[in-house]
Amino acid sequence: MTSSRQLHLGAFMRPVSLHTGAWRYPGAFPDANFNFAHLKRFVQTLEAACFDAFFMADHLAVLNMPVDALKRSHTATSFEPFTLLSALAAVTERIGLVATASTTFDEPYHIARRFASLDHLSNGRAGWNLVTTSNPDAARNFGRDEHLEHDERYRRAREFYDVVTGLWDSWADDAFVRDVESGLYFDPEKLHVLAHKGEYLSVRGPLNIARPVQGWPVVVQAGSSEAGKQVAAETADVVFTAQSSLEAGKRFYGDVKERRERLGRPRNHLKILPGVFVVVGDSRSEAQDKRAKLDALVHYESGVSSLSIALGHDVSSFDPDGPLPEIPETNASRSSRERVIELARSEKLTVRQLAQRLGGYSGLQMIGTARDIADEMQQWLEEEGSDGFNVMFPFLPEGLDDFARKVVPELQRRGLFRRAYEGTTLRDHLGLPRPGNRFFKSP
Amino acid sequence: MTSSRQLHLGAFMRPVSLHTGAWRYPGAFPDANFNFAHLKRFVQTLEAACFDAFFMADHLAVLNMPVDALKRSHTATSFEPFTLLSALAAVTERIGLVATASTTFDEPYHIARRFASLDHLSNGRAGWNLVTTSNPDAARNFGRDEHLEHDERYRRAREFYDVVTGLWDSWADDAFVRDVESGLYFDPEKLHVLAHKGEYLSVRGPLNIARPVQGWPVVVQAGSSEAGKQVAAETADVVFTAQSSLEAGKRFYGDVKERRERLGRPRNHLKILPGVFVVVGDSRSEAQDKRAKLDALVHYESGVSSLSIALGHDVSSFDPDGPLPEIPETNASRSSRERVIELARSEKLTVRQLAQRLGGYSGLQMIGTARDIADEMQQWLEEEGSDGFNVMFPFLPEGLDDFARKVVPELQRRGLFRRAYEGTTLRDHLGLPRPGNRFFKSP
Incomplete structure (x- = not known):
């Protein structure tokens, strides 16, 4: 172990890649959208490289593009995140698994329950990418002709988060005594009924699953508006953000960490991971x-x-x-x-x-040799532009394999990235504490 | 292969067992509610015994029981079905995986997408146990103080089924051409926008995942009221039913199969599987x-x-x-x-x-030696009381292991049950055809 700050790395993925041309790249798996074997290979490679988390991008509609553009891209369709990440949980041991779920088009009881279940299945590796879903095509798939306004979406999101975390706390960590002799399975004093009635949601509880292994699965957010940054500071464990340059990244990092501190909470318990598109070569050219x-x-x-x-x-x-x-x-x-x-x-x-x-893809990119990329990542870390990155691979499997075989060892040599997982949960990997239960003291 | 009718066997499970005393039985795994390793062992044993399907019971609330009874039972909590079955898909090859999902408390776009995703992940082994959810405690977890009336629930269920199957048909089976040379990923002529607006639901589509491997995942229902039996005859591939005796079973079987025939559809494309609690011993006593x-x-x-x-x-x-x-x-x-x-x-x-x-547990049971149980099952099959059974094991792992090691070989000796899977999908196992696409002719 080194005492210096360490990079945290997530892999931000679509099955074929986020780049719409990637399915035509030599060696690509154009059918990865529906072929689990490819996804299994990708996540196992990421785990061998000690990535903090696998992160699945998602949409609740076929992408909002003219069909003449859409028909050229593999991004119209994909696996659904809960089903995919649960299957990946069964073929991995340590890597975190982050799924996107919408606070606008789903129910908090379902969301709380599915993430708790994924957290139990994976022994503490679940993360929730909390999104409010701004795509109006999604609204039309869920019986709404008009989309909720931005501010309303955020107010509902805030309440939704309180309900989900409250449901996760339905059972004390030591509620399940399972005393075969006396026949007591759980202690009823350690069961809490939420009975939430708020502006948008009314949810009784309790949740019908034990408290997650991590207490609460890791909460990831990507808000960039004022409302979004404030909700992130209040509720997120990880902020995934799109930044166009190190200068912009530093401003965002300072802003969100300061909002966190103003809430009286430690700044290092919130990790900020900009997305970066990485292309590795043996030479720059x-x-x-x-x-x-x-x-x-x-x-x-x-x-x-x-x-x-x-x-x-x-x-x-x-x-x-x-x-x-x-x-x-x-x-x-x-x-x-x-x-x-x-x-x-x-x-x-x-x-x-x-x-x-x-x-x-036209956002933040790092293109060069493994050393070039390690230099840039190190600079972002040292100058407080980020706590690491959500890495986007240009094409698969080659782009991922290049990163794992070339960039990761270079980061490890510099003492910037783990050589082996030290803990077992996603919170362990990210250096985040396990939240206490708001209704029960720790055993 | 034999030409005589064959039994179909599902395993109807809760992680510890459906019997509330089972967690105290010698050798039981009282923590199976949250311990995936046990579930993996169970499903792999069932697959080695060639079961048609693993079937997970579910509730959308902590069970509606006085807490003095509830605290004695392991049945209050469990894994969530989509996450559990997807994880089980990754550690099995052939067995069908049936998850319960509610037409009252979920959205058809989510349900269509999750089952399609599970079907792709498992290479065609998904089944949907379509329930309308009659538990009023569930309503209170989903923002409703008043529960929908029985008939309304069934009308919504019927519409929900039409929307889900319509969304499954969003893409022709040959829509994805993935022509690297020309850069055409899918043929836009083979994409259908559902644009459903009905009494209860308004859903635009298309679904953002390819047509399921099975065309439509297998649809399972358990309706026993008049409305329930009629919806089952119209829409189900499999009916799971609680019958108290062979006589009652024969009446139900005849009734539902006749309803099916009156709709002009083959009676053998609907399988009827009563639940049965089976206790096996080396002697009856x-x-x-x-x-x-x-x-x-x-x-x-x-x-x-x-x-x-x-x-x-x-x-x-x-x-x-x-x-x-x-x-x-x-x-x-x-x-x-x-x-x-x-x-x-x-x-x-x-x-x-x-x-x-x-x-x-106080419903239909078969208790005795493997031969006794095979005799009873054979009689139900031959006298048209059922097409097989949804087997409930009294305690785990012993009850399941006994069934797999003793009853299954006896059924196989009699030519009543497969010795190896002949097909790859759940429809194959059940002898059900792959549905055509309502919007596109087969390629």
């Missing part, structure tokens, strides 16, 4: 070539649609092989528009290259 | 002794509460070691009351023994 090759696999139809959305302007009449022309002011978010224009300028991209970048 | 020993482990407090409910009369002042006194007419269901009085008379049970029987 090899890594850049891989990135270019991957982007070239994004079908132009699909990229044009993403670029048009980002700019708020139909780009289909532009010359694909020329530079991006001047774009008039539009209704698109100014920051997104400026970011795209700046990207085209700084990397001297043609319209086609820009479209393919946008149609694939 | 050994089996009877096991049953008596198990019942004696039901705490008297717990039995008294069950007996009082069944008779509609407080029996706590009765002499536990005397015979059942005359009971005045009450509001309890007359048939339940008469069944209990008849049970006490025919087996000459004391109040204590009767209470313990009621507090444990």
